[in-house]
Amino acid sequence: MKHFILLITISLSSFFCVAQIKNIHTQVLVVGGSTGGTAAGIQSARSGVETIIIEQTNMLGGMLTAAGVSCTDGNAAMQSGIWHEFREALYNHYHTKNLQTGWVSETCFEPHVADSIFKTWAANEKKIKVFYGWFFDKVLKNDNKIIGAEFINSNHEKLIITANITIDATDLGDVFSAAGCTYDLGTEDSSQSNENIAPGKSNIIQDITWAAVLKDYGRGADKTIQRPVDYDSTKYFCSTKDAPCTVTPYYLNTKKVLDYGRLPNNKFMLNWPAHGNDYYLNVVELKPLEREHEFEKAKDHTLGFIYFLQTQLGMKQFGLADDELNHGMAFIPYHREGRRVNGMVRLNINHIKDPYQFNLYKTGIAVGDYPVDHHHAQYPGKVPPIAFPKISAYNIPLGSLMPKDMEGLIVCDKGISVSNIANGTTRLQPVVLLTGQAAGILAAQSVLQKISPKKINIRTIQQKLLDNKNYLMPFYDVKPNDLGWEAIQKISLTGILKGIGKSEGWENKMFFYPDSLIKVNDIKNNISEKNDFINLSNIVSVINEINFSISKKNKSIYKKINQISIHTYDELGLDKYDLNRSLTKRELAILLDNYCHSLFQSPIDWQGELHL
Numbered sequence: 295m296k297h298f299i300l301l302i303t304i305s306l307s308s309f310f311c312v313a314q315i316k317n318i319h320t321q322v323l324v325v326g327g328s329t330g331g332t333a334a335g336i337q338s339a340r341s342g343v344e345t346i347i348i349e350q351t352n353m354l355g356g357m358l359t360a361a362g363v364s365c366t367d368g369n370a371a372m373q374s375g376i377w378h379e380f381r382e383a384l385y386n387h388y389h390t391k392n393l394q395t396g397w398v399s400e401t402c403f404e405p406h407v408a409d410s411i412f413k414t415w416a417a418n419e420k421k422i423k424v425f426y427g428w429f430f431d432k433v434l435k436n437d438n439k440i441i442g443a444e445f446i447n448s449n450h451e452k453l454i455i456t457a458n459i460t461i462d463a464t465d466l467g468d469v470f471s472a473a474g475c476t477y478d479l480g481t482e483d484s485s486q487s488n489e490n491i492a493p494g495k496s497n498i499i500q501d502i503t504w505a506a507v508l509k510d511y512g513r514g515a516d517k518t519i520q521r522p523v524d525y526d527s528t529k530y531f532c533s534t535k536d537a538p539c540t541v542t543p544y545y546l547n548t549k550k551v552l553d554y555g556r557l558p559n560n561k562f563m564l565n566w567p568a569h570g571n572d573y574y575l576n577v578v579e580l581k582p583l584e585r586e587h588e589f590e591k592a593k594d595h596t597l598g599f600i601y602f603l604q605t606q607l608g609m610k611q612f613g614l615a616d617d618e619l620n621h622g623m624a625f626i627p628y629h630r631e632g633r634r635v636n637g638m639v640r641l642n643i644n645h646i647k648d649p650y651q652f653n654l655y656k657t658g659i660a661v662g663d664y665p666v667d668h669h670h671a672q673y674p675g676k677v678p679p680i681a682f683p684k685i686s687a688y689n690i691p692l693g694s695l696m697p698k699d700m701e702g703l704i705v706c707d708k709g710i711s712v713s714n715i716a717n718g719t720t721r722l723q724p725v726v727l728l729t730g731q732a733a734g735i736l737a738a739q740s741v742l743q744k745i746s747p748k749k750i751n752i753r754t755i756q757q758k759l760l761d762n763k764n765y766l767m768p769f770y771d772v773k774p775n776d777l778g779w780e781a782i783q784k785i786s787l788t789g790i791l792k793g794i795g796k797s798e799g800w801e802n803k804m805f806f807y808p809d810s811l812i813k814v815n816d817i818k819n820n821i822s823e824k825n826d827f828i829n830l831s832n833i834v835s836v837i838n839e840i841n842f843s844i845s846k847k848n849k850s851i852y853k854k855i856n857q858i859s860i861h862t863y864d865e866l867g868l869d870k871y872d873l874n875r876s877l878t879k880r881e882l883a884i885l886l887d888n889y890c891h892s893l894f895q896s897p898i899d900w901q902g903e904l905h906l
Contacts, residue, residue, distance in 0.1 A: 314449075314451040314452065315451075315452045315453075315454065316451075316452070316453050316454065317454045317455075317456075318346065318453070318454070318455045318456075319442075319455070319456045319457070320344045320345060320346040320423075320455060320456075320457050321343040321344040321345065321457065321458045321459070321741045322335075322338045322343050322344070322345045322346070322457060322458065322459050322460075322461065322734075322737045322738065322741060323345075323346050323348070323442060323443060323455050323456075323457035323459070323460045323461065324338070324345065324346065324347045324348070324460075324461045324463050325348055325430050325443055325460065325461065325462055325463055325464055325468070325469050326347075326348070326349065326350075326356070326430070326462070326463035326464040326465070326707065327347045327348070327349030327351070327353070327354045327355070327356065327424065327426075327463075328355075328356030328357070328463045328464065328465055328707045328726075328730075329355055329356040329357045329358050329707060329723055329726045329727055329730065330356070330463050330706035330707030330708075330726045330727065330729055330730030330733065331347060331349075331356065331461065331463025331464075331706065331707060331730060332347070332354045332355050332356065332412050332416075332463075332730065333376050333706075333726075333727045333728070333730030333731045333733075333734065334461050334463055334704075334706050334730040334731065334733040334734035334737065335347040335416070335422055335424075335461075335463075335734065336376070336412070336415050336416060336419060336422065336734065337376065337730070337731045337733075337734030337735055337738070337762075338422075338461075338734035338735075338737050338738045339416075339419040339420075339421040339422035339734075340419060340734075341734065341735055341738030341739070341742075341758075342421065342738065342742065343421060343737070343738045343741045343742065344421050345419075345421055345422045345423070345734075346422070346423045346424075346425065346455060346457070347416070347422065347423070347424045347425070348424075348425050348428050348430070348443075348445055348453070348455070349424065349425070349426050349427075349428070350426075350427065350428060350429045350430075350582065350626075351426065351427075351625040351626060352426045352427065352625075353405075353409045353625065354409055354412035354413055354416065354424065355405075355408050355409055355412045356465065356626075356707070357628060357723050357726070358405070358408045358723055359405045359406075359408045359409040359412070360405075360409075360619070360624065360625040360626045361505060361624050361625070361626050361627065361628040361629075362405055362505035362506060362507055362563060362564075362565070362618075362619055362623075362624035362628070363503075363505055363563070363565055363628045363723070364402065364403050364404060364405045364408060364507075364555075364557060364563055365396050365398050365399035365401065365402040365403075365555050365557070365563055365565075366399050366400075366401045366402075366722070366723045366724055367398075367399060367664050367667075367722045367723060367724075368662055368663050368664030368719075368722045368723075368724055368725065368800075368801070369661070369662060369663055369664070369722075369724035369725065369728075370399075370400040370401065370801060371663075371770055371801065371803075372661055372663065372687075372724075372765050372768060372770070373763070373765075373773060373774055374660075374661060374724075374728055374763070374764050374765040375727075375728055375731050375759065375762050375763060375764035375765070376727050376728065376730075376731045376762075376764075377724045377727045377728055378763065380408075380411065380727065381393075381401055383411045384401065384403050384407065384408075384411070387403075387407055387411070388403070388407075388558055393558070395556045395557055395558055396553060396554055396555045396556040396557065396562075396563065397550075397553060397554060397556075398554045398555060402555070402556065402557050402558070402563070403557065403558065404507075404557050404558060404559065404561060404618060405507065405618055405619055406617070406618055406619075425445075425453065427447050427448070428445040428446070428447050428453055429445060429446055429447065429582040429583050430443060430445055430464060430468050430469060430472075430582055431443075431444045431445055431446045431452075431581075431582075432444045432472055433460075433469060433472045433473045434454070434456060435473060438699075438700060438701055439700070439701040439702040440460045440469075440473055440700060440701070440702040440703040441456055441457065441460075441702060442454065442455050442456035442457045442460060443455060443457075443460060443469065446583065458702070458740070458741050459702060459703075459704060459737040459740050459741055459747065460702060460703050460704070461703075461704045461705070461706060461733055461734075461737055462635075462703060462704070462705045462706070462707075462709060463706050463707050463730065463733075464582075464632075464707065464709065465626075465629040465632055465707060465708060466578050466629060466632030466633055466708075466709070467578075467632050467633030467634070467635060467705070467708075467709035468581075468582060469703070470633070470635045470697055470700065470703060470705055470709065471579075471633055473697075473700055473703060474699075474700075475635055475636065475697045475698075475699055475700050475703070476635075476636040476698070476699060477633040477634055477635045477636055477709075478633070478634045478636065478713075478714065479497060479499065479578060479579075479632070479633050479634070480495070480496050480497040480498050480499055480714065481493050481494060481495065481496045481498055481677075481678060481680075481714050482494075482495055482713060482714045482715075483495045487642050487713040487714065487715070488642055488644065488713075489642050489643050489644060489713060489715055491643065491680060491681055491682075491683065491715065492680075492713070492714070492715065493677075493678030493679060493680045494678045496678065497576065498576075498670070498673055498675075498677055498678075499576050499578065499630075499631045499632070500630035500631040500668055500669045500670060501567075501572040501573060501574050501630065501669040501670065501671065501672045501673070502572070502573055502574075502575055502592055502627045502628060502629055502630065503565050503567075503571055503572050503573065503592075503596075503627065503628040503630075503669075504571060504573065504589070504592040504593050504595065504596040504623070504624055504627050504628070505563060505564060505565045505571070505596070505624045505628055506564040506571070506596055506600060506614060506619075506622050506623050506624060507557070507561050507562065507563060507564070507614070507615040507618040507619055507622050508552070508561065508562040508564055508600070508612045508613065508614060508615060508622065509560060509561050509562070509612070509613060509614070509615040509616070509617075509618075509622075510560045510561075510562070510611060510612055511611050511612070511613055512611060513611060514611070515610070515611040515613070516610045516611070517604070517610060517611060517612065517613020517614070518601070518604045518605060518610045518613075519597060519600055519601055519604065519613070519614065521601060522594050522597045522598045522601055523594065524594070525598050525601060526598070527598075527602055527606060529569070529595070529598060529599075530569055530570065530598065530599050530602040530606075531569060532544060532568070532569045533551070533566065533568055533569035533570050533599070533602075534546060534547060534548040534550075534551045534607065535547045535548070536548045536607055537569075537602075537606070537607060538606070544568045544569070548603065548607045548608075548609060551566060551568075551570075552564075552603075552609070552612065554566065561615050561618065562612065564596065564599070564600065565628065566599070567669055567671065568671075569671075570599055571595060571596040571599045572669055572671060572672050573591070573592040573595045573596075573672055574672040574673045574674060575588060575589075575591060575592055575627075577589075578632050578633060589627055592627055593623065596623070597623075600614070629708065630668075630669055630708075630721055631708065631714075631717055631721065632708055632709060633709055634708075634709060634710065634711060634712055634713075634714070634717060635697050635698075635705050635709055635710065635711050636697065636698050636699070636711060637693055637694045637695065637696050637697060637698055637705070637710065637711025638693035638694075638696045638697075638698055638711070638748065638900045639654060639657070639691050639693035639694055639711065639900050639901060640694065640711045640712065640713065641654070641690060641691055641694050641710075641711065641712045641713070641716050641720070642712070642713040642715070642716055643666070643683060643685075643713060643715045643716050645688070645691075645716075646685050646686075646688040646716060646719070647683055647684075647685055647686075649688060649689070649795070650789075650792055652901075652902070653789070653898075653901055653902030653903055654691045654901060654902050655688075655689055655691070655767070655787075655902065656787050656788065656789060656898055656902035657691040657692045657693060657752050657898065657900060657901075657902050658689030658690060658691060658692075658756075658766045658767060658787065659689070659690060659691070659692045659695075659728075659729070659732035659755060659756065659759060659764075659766065660689065660690045660725060660728035660729045660731075660732055660764070660765075661687060661688070661689050661690070661725070661728065661765045661766070661767070661768035662687065662688055662689075662690070662719055662720060662722065662724070662725040662728075662768070663686075663687035663688075663768060663770075663801055663802045663803060664719045664722045664725070664800070664801075664802070665682070665684070665685060665718075665719060665797075665799070665800060665802060666682040666683070666685065666715060666716070666718035666719050667682075667718050667719065668680065668682075668718045680715060682715070682718070684797035684802075685719065685795075685797060685802055686768075686795020686796055686797055686802050686803060686804050687768035687770065687795065687802050687803050687804040688719075688768060688795075688804075689765075689766060689767060689768055690710070690712075690720060690725070690728075690729055691900070691902075692732065692736070692752050692755060692756075692900070693711070693900035693901075694710045694711040694712060695710055695711075695729065695732065695733050695736065696711075696747055696748060697711075698711075701746055701748070702746075704733050704736055704737055704747055705733070706726070706729050706730045706732075706733035707726055707729075707730065708720075708721045708726065710729060728764065728765075731759070731762070731764065732755065732759060732764070735755055735758045735759060735762075736750060736755055739754060739755060739758065751897050752897070752898055752899075752900075753894060753895055753896070753897060753898065756784075756787065760780050760783060760784070765783070766783050766787055767782075767783055767786045767787060767793065767804070767806075768793075768803075768804045769782065769783075769786070769793055769804055769805065769806040770803040770804060770805055771805050771806055771807065771808065772806050772808050772880075776808070776880070777867050777880070777884070778808060778880040778881070778883050778884045780887075781883040781884045781886070781887035781888075782806060782808065782879075782880065782883045784883075784887055784894040785882075785883040785886050785887055785893070785894070786806070786883070787894065788893050788894060790817060790840075790886065790893075791806075791812070791879060791882065791883055791886075793805055793806045793807075794807070806879065807879060808878060808879050808880035808883075809878050809879070809880065810878065810879055811827045811828075811876045811877070811878060811879075812827065812828055812877075812879055812882060813826065813827055813828065814826055814827075814828055814832055814836065817836055827876035827877075828876065828877050828882055829872075829873065829874055829875055829876050829877055830857075830858050830863075830871070830872065830873045830874075830875070830877065831857075831873045831874065833858070833877065833882065833885060834855060834856065834857055834858065836886075837855060837885070837886065837889045837890055838854050838855060840886070840890045840893060841853065841854075841889075841890055841892070842854075844890075844892045844893065844896060845892075847896075847904070848892070848896065850892070855889060857873075858885065858889075862888070866884050866885070866888055867884075868881055868884065868885075
């Protein structure tokens with residue numbers, strides 16, 4: 295009888311194990327509701343394809359929400375795509391456009407507010423489903439093509455999802471690693487990255503941070519937490535001007551340090567690098583569920599810093615916010631760096647410093663302006679020094695989102711194909727939102743056109759992004775409401791008109807100077823008026839030469855124009871029609887975009903070379 299009961303028990307257990315396996319098919323699968331994954335999933339659904347986002351926490355937004363890093367870095371002046379849409383939603387929620395509550399950023403907010411914005415967007419899309427509480431476990435492959443992924447939850451249930459296109463939006467590149475894609479991790483040498491400032495090959499990654507949200511509970515309150523196990527106050531010496539210190543103290547007092555990440559409603563983001571809660575931990579090669587135990591070390595380090603602030607620095611009224619995240623503690627760590635896939639192209643610091651020395655910028659799909667910034671202070675050894683160069687605003691090439699050696703897979707968030715040094719700026723939240731949005735458009739177009747992402751016309755993706763008011767060139771001085779904004783973006787991507795980059799501290803820029811004049815020889819060198827400024831008379835020869843050159847390459851009919859009529863000029867929204875008046879760069883871009891139709895539409899390859 296006992297054996298019979300045991301047999302029945304085993305049979306029922308086997309039945310329930312099978313019953314707990316769910317199988318679903320979708321057109322686009324986004325692995326990770328990270329910052330990039332959220333943008334990718336929402337944009338994919340908006341583009342008209344069935345989309346599923348799988349997220350291990352109960353929040354959407356990754357860095358911006360579950361990781362508690364809710365003061366953004368960079369892109370403050372570029373009103374681009376979903377990043378701009380996100381800020382507008384924050385302004386509507388807080389009824390103000392002044393979100394510079396903390397001195398580290400112009401955009402600070404409570405994590406739960408960002409989460410509610412992303413969840414509202416997802417709820418408004420009929421073609422998207424979001425599954426929470428699932429960890430990535432393994433990929434599904436058919437030869438050299440990803441066809442989906444398997445997931446597991448804390449109850450060891452399985453979820454199997456097949457998809458036409460899979461997007462790796464994990465923080466650490468878990469999907470492309472499991473798929474067998476080649477990738478880089480840690481610092482690089484110059485032969486690997488093609489950067490003469492590369493420090494040398496190592497497996498050293500940037501510090502992580504287990505962020506927290508504190509709240510000021512008012513004078514007289516005592517929110518002191520329990521003393522953490524193995525607490526060591528010396529780890530936090532020199533973190534503020536008021537702290538004990540045996541070397542050089544940080545120059546700001548404790549309240550000013552807390553104001554670094556001040557959020558609305560008297561809350562404070564605790565993400566402090568100077569002897570604060572940065573922590574070195576490299577668990578990249580562990581499986582997602584296996585990392586959870588190791589992360590306890592980073593959590594304890596942050597709890598130690600909070601206890602230090604409360605006890606040794608007199609901030610006992612500052613306690614963990616009871617209405618944010620996991621009782622004030624982040625759900626996941628803030629990863630600054632993980633695996634970086636080897637893509638169709640690889641963005642390095644040379645492309646960022648001197649974009650016009652290469653053609654890669656012509657394939658741009660997202661923009662950034664933050665300086666190169668690495669966190670290495672907590673590494674328990676010597677980190678090879680890097681002389682970070684000054685940079686201007688830059689763009690990210692589409693080919694960096696696509697693994698070189700795998701089909702059916704697109705990468706976004708921090709795992710895109712960039713060098714270790716370049717990752718120091720491409721990793722920031724606004725940039726990741728924008729690369730995620732581009733990944734969503736790329737995935738959707740691949741499904742709709744029934745072709746591999748690697749066969750997509752780059753110009754098609756760029757046009758879809760322009761339709762969503764995404765910057766493709768990071769021009770600080772031409773906003774989307776400018777009459778010539780789209781034309782300037784498109785013509786600049788062909789290389790005919792260029793901007794000028796400037797390094798300006800923590801907010802780098804690139805200027806187009808739309809109201810400046812341009813000479814004929816800045817565009818071409820073989821006509822007699824080459825030293826003249828371009829006007830409505832001599833631009834005709836420029837247009838004809840461009841159209842003739844393109845028609846020869848693609849074997850199409852060449853149609854010569856004789857002049858630009860006042861009627862067309864008016865239709866384009868331009869004024870002051872005068873054949874001899876010098877044209878501004880804005881006017882020139884608008885005219886070239888109108889008369890040289892094939893200029894932007896002609897296909898280019900992943901390196902930005904014209905490919906007909």
